[in-house]
Amino acid sequence: MSSQKPLLEVQNLHTGFNIEGETHYAVKDVSFTVNPKEVVCIVGESGCGKSVMSLSIMDLLPKHNGKIDKGHILFKGNDLVPLTEEEMNQIRGKDISMIFQEPMTALNPVLTIGYQMDEVLFNHTDTRKEEIRKKSVQLLQQVGISRADQIVNEYPHQLSGGMRQRVMIAMAIACQPQLLIADEPTTALDVTVQAQILELITKIQEEVGMAMLLITHDLGVVAEMADRVVVMYAGQVVEDTDVDRLFYEPKHPYTKALLDSIPRMDDHREVLNTIRGIVPSLKNMPKQGCRFVDRCPSAMPECTKIDPALGEVDKGHSVRCILYDASHPEKKAEV
Amino acid sequence: MLLYTLRRILIMIPILFLVSIVVFSLAFAMPGDALSGQIDPTQSPEYIEEMREELGLNDPVHIQYGRWVAGIVQWDFGRSVVHRMDVSAIIGERLPNTILLSAMSLIITYILAFFMGRYAGRNPYTKGDYTIQGINYLMLAIPSFVAALFAIFIFSFQFGLFPSTGSVGSGMTPGTFEFWMSKLYHTFLPALVLGALVTASYTQFLRNDIIESAQKDYVRTARAKGTPESEIYNKHILRNSIIPIVTLFGFDIASIIGGAVIIETIFSYRGIGELLISSIERRDSAVVLSVTLMLSVATLVGNLLADLLYGIIDPRIRVE
Ligand SMILES: Nc1ncnc2c1ncn2[C@@H]1O[C@H](COP(=O)(O)OP(=O)(O)OP(=O)(O)O)[C@@H](O)[C@H]1O
Ligand SMILES: [Mg+2]
16 A cells, blocks of 8 residues: 555645634644545544535535635645646546535536536537537446436436435536545434445445545444544544554544444444543634643543644554654653 | 426416516505596586596406406506507517617626626635725615716716717617617617626625635535645536526516616616606506516516526436
C-alpha cells in the first residue's frame, strides 16, 4: 500500500461558513489520504462536519455562504481547490462521483429518470443519444433495477427511496470514477433496504475497482466495509487508523467513547454508555484548547489551554490528543 | 385526472349560484332602473307604473331573479334598453376584442417576466437584479390610467407609432387580412400598458422561485454530475420554476379584467370593459348584470384552467 501514490490527499482543509459576517469553521484543519481502490470511512457524530468536508472535495458547498479558506485537496497529485467551475465539471461525475444522504430530494422531480441518467454520460462522453440511453438502461440493470427500460420514462416520485438511491448509484458509477464519495447513503432508508444498498455499493466498488470515501455513523458498517477509518469530531480529525486498530487499539478518548456506545450481543448492561453532551455548534466552538474537552472523561486542566495537534503514535495511526503528544511527555506517563 | 376535472367542474355549480345571487342583488340595489333613464319624464306616473308592471319590475325580488336565471340558462341575457339590441349580440360583438386584448397583454407579460425574472433569478443581489426590481416596482406603483396616458402621449402623439383610440381602423371589411392586422395594430398599445403593469408580480415570482430552486438538493446532484451552470439553470431549475408561473395567469384573471376595464375606457377600445362602464353610466341593467356575471365566470374558469394546467405540466400531479 505504502508504495502506491495516493488517489486523494486532503491537506489542512479549512472550510468556513459566513454567519452574520463572521467565518465559522465547520471543517478545521482536516488531513487524510485515500489510496486507489481503498475504502476509507469517515465516522463521527451528527454535525461534526462530515458532509461539509465531502462537499468541499466536490466543490459543492452552498455558494452564498460556504467557502474553502485554506488547505489543499490533491486528486492524483493535482490540487482541486484553485480549479474553476468549468474545470471541476470535467472531474465531477467522471473521476469523482458522489451519492447523497437524501435520495428523496436528490433527483429532479420534473425530469425523467432517463434524462437524469443520460445527463452524466452526455456530460463526459461523445456517445450518440440512442447509445447513451442504451447505456443508461444497462447501468440501471446493473444496480438491480429490473424494469429499467420502463423506469427511464418515469419520474422520481414514482420510485421508492431505495430505488431512487439505486438510481443515484447508477449515475455515480456511469463513467467508472476512480473515487466514489458516499455521504451516509443509507441513513434515510428502511433498515432492510439499508443492507441491500450497502451490499450493492460494496459489489459495485469491487467491480468498478474504485476507491470509496464512505461517510457513516454506523460502526457496524465501518467494521464490515472499511480499510481505513478517519474519526472526526467538531470539524477536526481526532483519529486516523486502519479498521483493526480502530476496534482493538482505539487511542482517542472520543473514539473510545464512540466504541463504548455500540450495543453488543454479549452485553448485559442495562444502560448503554452514551457520550454525554452534544457536539458544540459552530458559534459555540471553544476558541482555545481541545474541542472535546467538555465531554472528555480524561480531561485535564491543560486540555483547555493547549490546541492538540494530530500526531502519529504508530505507523499509520494518528491521534489528536495531548495524552499522546510527544511535545508533552509528562502527560504520557499517566495514560 | 379526469375524475379530478369532473369534481372541479361540479364544485363550480354551487359557486356559480352564489355568484349569480350576489351579482343580481348588486344590480338590484343600484339606484334607478332601466325605465328611469329611458322614459319621457313628462309621461304620467300612471303610465310609468303600467310599464313597470308590464316589464315585471314590480314583481318580488325572487321572481325577478328566477326569471333572469331562467333566461340565462336558455342563453337569453335580456335586452339592452340603451342599445335596443339583445345583450348576447352586444357581448358577442365586444367579447372578441377583449379576448384579443387580454391574450396579447398576457403574452407581453410572459415575455417580459420570463426574461427579466430569469436574469434576476440567475444573478440575484447584483446591479442588474436591483435594476429589474426597481423597474418592476415602478410599474407596479404607477396607476394604470397614468401609464395609459403616458403611453398615448409618447407612442401616439410624439412618435405617432400607434393609434390612441379604437379597436380597429374605420372602413375595414370584417374578416379580411387587413381587418385583422388593423385590429392587432390597434390592440398593441393598450395591451402593452396592460401587460407591462402586471409584469412585476410575475417577474418577482419567477426570480424568487429560481433563487429558491437553486438551493435544492437536485441542483447539487446535477452539479455533482458535472453539468454546466447554464444547463442547470435552463433545464433543472427553469423546468421547476416555470410551473407556478404558467398557471399564475389563471388566478390573475380578475386583475387582468380589472385592468382591461380601465385601459379599454381610456383607449376607447370597444371591449367588454368599456361596455361595462358605459352601461353602468346609463343604468343599462341587463347589460351590467350579464357582463358582471360573465366576468365572475371568467375568473372561476381561469382558476379551473390554472389548476388543470398545473396537472398537465407537473408530472407529480399528472399521474394521480
Ligand atoms: N449551509 C450551512 N450554513 C451554515 N452552517 C452550516 C451549513 N451547513 C452545515 N453547517 C454547519 O456545519 C457543521 C457541520 O455540518 P455537517 O452537515 O457537515 O455535519 P455532518 O457531520 O454531516 O452531520 P450529519 O451526520 O447529521 O449529516 C454543523 O454545525 C452545521 O450546522
Ligand atoms: Mg451529513
